[in-house]
Amino acid sequence: MSADEKIVFFEGKEVVMQACPVNPAWVIEGAPVARNFVLSRSTDGSASTLLWDCTTGVFNWHYDIDETVYVLEGSVTVRDDAGVEHHLGPGDHALFRAGSHAVWTVDSYVRKVAFCRNPVPAPIMLLTRILRKIGKIAGLGSRNSESPAMFSGA
Numbered sequence: 001m002s003a004d005e006k007i008v009f010f011e012g013k014e015v016v017m018q019a020c021p022v023n024p025a026w027v028i029e030g031a032p033v034a035r036n037f038v039l040s041r042s043t044d045g046s047a048s049t050l051l052w053d054c055t056t057g058v059f060n061w062h063y064d065i066d067e068t069v070y071v072l073e074g075s076v077t078v079r080d081d082a083g084v085e086h087h088l089g090p091g092d093h094a095l096f097r098a099g100s101h102a103v104w105t106v107d108s109y110v111r112k113v114a115f116c117r118n119p120v121p122a123p124i125m126l127l128t129r130i131l132r133k134i135g136k137i138a139g140l141g142s143r144n145s146e147s148p149a150m151f152s153g154a
Helices: 122-137
Strands: 027-029 033-039 047-064 066-074 076-079 085-088 095-098 101-117
Touching: 027 066, 085 095
Parallel strands: none
Antiparallel strands: 027 047, 033 047, 047 101, 066 095, 066 101, 076 085, 076 101
16 A cells, blocks of 8 residues: 555455454453454554454553544443443444543453544644634635544634
């Protein structure tokens, strides 16, 4: 895959899950076996999408990035730091912000799609918004293009 390609297509037969062990220091119970497959990465390296699956076990997960998960198969119970448990099954999704922590309990198996993004520091985001507004005022923006500002609340 080249960064120059605007649209990249993959066939399912290309998906080969690779070992992606849970940090042994995070395992609370059992011997969970986790695997993943990177589906895509943004050209700037700030975001990625991957398939991830895991077998039975209980483990901590510490998030250093924003991660949105969408459960495809199986289920997991996630306990946040307030002790609140949430059961996620097929079709359920959740956002784990960078800096958060959760305890994952996989009773038998779970398979998810994970959308991972490195959050942009607030000062840089503010500067980006200011530059976009200046560009619009100066007539540099295109009305026909989708601007990331639409999605960032600017």
